[in-house]
Amino acid sequence: MSDPNHEWISAYLDDELTPAERARGGRDLSRQPEARRRLGRYQLIGDAMRGDLPDHLELGLASRVHQKIVQEVSSPPKHHTLQELWHWIRHPAPLAVATGMLATLVAVGLWFYTKEPETVPVVVDVPIDHIAQVPETEIDAKEHHQIMSYLTAHAEVESRALMPYVQLVEYDK
Amino acid sequence: MSDKSDRNLVRRAKAGEIGAFDALVEKYQHRILKLAGRYVSNRAARQDVAQEAFIKAWRNIKTFRGDSQFYTWLFRITVNTAMNHLAAVRRRPEHTLPPGDGEDPSMDDMQADLDTPEGEVEAEEVSAIVNEVISELSEDLRVAITLRELEGMSYEQIAYIMKCPIGTVRSRIFRAREAIDERLRPILDDSSGGRG
Numbered sequence: 549m550s551d552p553n554h555e556w557i558s559a560y561l562d563d564e565l566t567p568a569e570r571a572r573g574g575r576d577l578s579r580q581p582e583a584r585r586r587l588g589r590y591q592l593i594g595d596a597m598r599g600d601l602p603d604h605l606e607l608g609l610a611s612r613v614h615q616k617i618v619q620e621v622s623s624p625p626k627h628h629t630l631q632e633l634w635h636w637i638r639h640p641a642p643l644a645v646a647t648g649m650l651a652t653l654v655a656v657g658l659w660f661y662t663k664e665p666e667t668v669p670v671v672v673d674v675p676i677d678h679i680a681q682v683p684e685t686e687i688d689a690k691e692h693h694q695i696m697s698y699l700t701a702h703a704e705v706e707s708r709a710l711m712p713y714v715q716l717v718e719y720d721k
Numbered sequence: 722m723s724d725k726s727d728r729n730l731v732r733r734a735k736a737g738e739i740g741a742f743d744a745l746v747e748k749y750q751h752r753i754l755k756l757a758g759r760y761v762s763n764r765a766a767r768q769d770v771a772q773e774a775f776i777k778a779w780r781n782i783k784t785f786r787g788d789s790q791f792y793t794w795l796f797r798i799t800v801n802t803a804m805n806h807l808a809a810v811r812r813r814p815e816h817t818l819p820p821g822d823g824e825d826p827s828m829d830d831m832q833a834d835l836d837t838p839e840g841e842v843e844a845e846e847v848s849a850i851v852n853e854v855i856s857e858l859s860e861d862l863r864v865a866i867t868l869r870e871l872e873g874m875s876y877e878q879i880a881y882i883m884k885c886p887i888g889t890v891r892s893r894i895f896r897a898r899e900a901i902d903e904r905l906r907p908i909l910d911d912s913s914g915g916r917g
Contacts, residue, residue: 554895559876560726564875565726570725575733577730577741578738578741580740584747586902587748588748589905590902592909593898593902593905594870595751596844596848597852597866597867597870599848601847605842606841610746613775617776
C-alpha cells in the first residue's frame with residue numbers, strides 16, 4: 549500500500565505544490581535521504597516511460613557525488629591549487645616550454661637595455677657635376693692638373709657604367 | 722519541467738545545503754549519464770564524466786543566476802566535461818589509453834555486453850518492469866500517469882480531461898508511481914547493495 553505521507557514528493561516532482569508546500573518540500577528533501585531516493589525513483593519511472601534512460605543505470609553515482617562534495621566542503625580549496633601546481637611540475641614538457649620562453653624574454657630585455665648606441669659612419673656621395681663647381685681660384689695649377697686627370701680617368705670608368713658617382717672625401721690644397 | 726521546484730532546491734544548495742543538491746543529483750543522474758554516453762562510449766569514463774559534471778555544478782552553483790533552467794545549465798556543464806575528457810584522451814600517448822576509451826566503440830559494446838558490474842542495472846529491465854506494471858494499473862491511474870509523463874500535462878489539464886478534481890489527479894499519479902516503485906525497489910536496492 550502506498551503511504552499518503554509521500555504524496556508531496558510526487559507533486560513536488562511535477563511542480564504542483566503551493567509555494568508554502570514547496571518551501572517545506574525543499575527543506576524535507578534536503579534533510580531526508582529516503583525522500584531524496586524516492587524522488588529519484590519517481591523521476592526514473594518517468595524517464596523509463598519516455599525512453600530517456602541510459603543503457604545501464606549506475607546506482608552508486610548519487611552517493612559517490614555526495615561523498616565527493618562532503619570531502620570538498622571539509623577540505624579547503626587550496627588542495628586544488630596544489631594539485632594544479634603538481635600537475636605542472638610532474639609534466640616536464642609544458643614546464644620546459646614556459647621556462648624557455650621566460651629565459652628568452654629576459655635575454656632580449658637585457659640586450660635592449662644594456663647595448664650602447666651605434667655609431668654610423670657618414671659617407672657623402674657627391675655627384676660628379678658638383679666637383680666641377682669647385683672654384684679654380686682656390687687651387688693652384690698643379691693640384692688642378694692632378695684633380696682633373698683623376699676625374700678624367702674615373703669619368704672613363706663611369707662611361708663604362710661601372711661607377712655612377714665619384715666619391716670625394718677630401719683633397720689637399 | 723519542475724522549474725519552480727528546482728529553483729527551490731538550487732536556492733538551498735547555493736546556501737550550502739548539500740542535501741538539496743543531492744536531491745538534484747538523484748533527480749537528474751540518469752539523464753546526465755545518458756547524455757555523457759552520447760559523447761563517451763566507455764562505461765567507466767561515462768560515469769566519471771557524469772560525476773565530474775555534478776561536482777563542477779556544485780562548485781559553481783553560486784554562479785548559476787537562474788536565467789535558464791537548472792537542467793539546461795547542468796546539460797551544458799556535462800557536454801563541456803565530456804568534450805574536455807575526449808580532448809584529454811586524444812592528448813594521451815596511445816599506449817596509455819584504457820581499453821576502449823572512445824577508440825573503438827564496437828569493442829566497448831562487446832565489453833559492455835559481457836558483464837553488468839555491481840551497482841548497475843540494465844535499463845531494459847527497468848523499462849520492462851515499468852511497462853508491465855503500467856499495463857496492470859486501473860484505467861484511471863494509467864491515464865493519469867501517462868498524460869503526466871508522456872504528454873507533460875499539468876494537473877489542471879489532466880483534471881479537465883478526466884473530469885475530476887485536481888486533488889484526485891494528484892492522488893492518482895502518486896498511486897501509479899507508488900505501484901511501479903514497489904516493483905522496482907527490490908531490483909534497485911539489490912544492485913546498489915542497500916546503499917544508505
